[in-house]
Amino acid sequence: MEEDFKAVWYKRSIEIDEQVMWLEKWTPEFKPDEDSPIVLVWVLLPGLPFHLHTWNYVKQVVAPIGTPLTMDAATENRTRPSMAKVRVEVNLTKTKLNSIFVGTEDENCPRKGFYQKIEYENVPKFCTHCKILGHSILQCSRVEKKKVEELVNKENRKIMQNNKVQVEESVDDDNVVENNQQEMQNATEKQGLDKPQETTxxxxxxxxxxxxxxxxxxxxxxxxxxxxxxxxxxxxxxxxxxxxxxxx
Known part of the structure; x- marks a missing residue:
């Protein structure tokens, strides 16, 4: 049963009536309108000591990256001493590690070991905004559209605010003119009352x-x-x- 699952899962896609169907591993969070961020990638371990090219060691080295599934034929047959290659199930929403510490670490003894360089092969792009495989968030058209809408709304709010300020200033100017006219009228009336009437x-x-x-x-x-x-x-x-x- 496990072997059958791996045989299908490793293909990642199948073709039915000239239509490509992508295969995804089911999870409780499955949504039909979103792609799963869990994918299979090849993880390369260049320079890994040759005596560590065994499944027992390799799966421990790549465990922090994701779920190790299998080694490639060259690593399993120990015919490529310069590098180990492992198929790993990774979550694209998590940060990819560029190196991993390999060794021992104990409170009673100093840290011993080395940092193993990590490389990835054929990692698909995943957009964390629209949850779709094939492009990153930097290339997402929905994000660009959202940015444009936010920019337009911001400009509209700015224009409305400026118009509001201009209307308030116009009203203030009208009030000032009206007050000045009223003051001039009051002053004129006062001067008329204070001025002595001329006799013949x-x-x-x-x-x-x-x-x-x-x-x-x-x-x-x-x-x-x-x-x-x-x-x-x-x-x-x-x-x-x-x-x-x-x-x-």
């Missing part, structure tokens, strides 16, 4: 002054004539006032 004599005096206002330097010398006329008006006004008092 006062207006007559002003008209005489305007009519006899000197137009040039020569007329300015004859200002005494104007002064005499004003004095006569004042004397007539005093006589008139005294007669009114006597009649009262």
């Amino acid at each position: 004599d006062t207006r007559m005096e002003q008209s005489i002054v305007e009519a006899n206002k000197p137009k040039n330097y020569t007329e300015a010398k004859n200002g005494s004539v104007l002064k005499e006329k004003l004095d006569r008006i004042k004397r007539k006004r005093k006589k008139k006032a005294s007669k009114e008092e006597e009649q009262d």
Whole structure:
């Protein structure tokens, strides 16, 4: 049963009626509209000491990467001493390790061992955004579309905010103009109330002054004539006032 499962699982895909069907290992989190991030990859161990090219050692070396399944024929037959090659079931959502410490570590003795370099062969791309195999999140069209939508929404919010500020400034300007107009009107009304009402004599005096206002330097010398006329008006006004008092 285990051998049959491996024989199918290792193929990764089968063809039915010229249609390629990708095979995935079932998990409780299976969703028909998403690809599984669990895939099979070849893990290479370049420079691994030749005496460690056994299944017992190799599976312990690659255990931190994922679930070791089998070694390739050259490693199993020990015909390639420069490198060991192992098929491992890995989760593409986890960070790939570039090296692994091989040795012993104990509280009572110093650390002994070496760091084994890790290489991967034919690792498929997996998008963590749309959960689809075949491309990374950097190449995801959905992410680009989402970024464009967020950028457009940000610009729209900025434009709306600017329009709101402009409307508020316009309203403030209108209020300032209205307040200034009201203040000017109040000041004008106040000046009209405080200004003494002109009498008939006062207006007559002003008209005489305007009519006899000197137009040039020569007329300015004859200002005494104007002064005499004003004095006569004042004397007539005093006589008139005294007669009114006597009649009262």
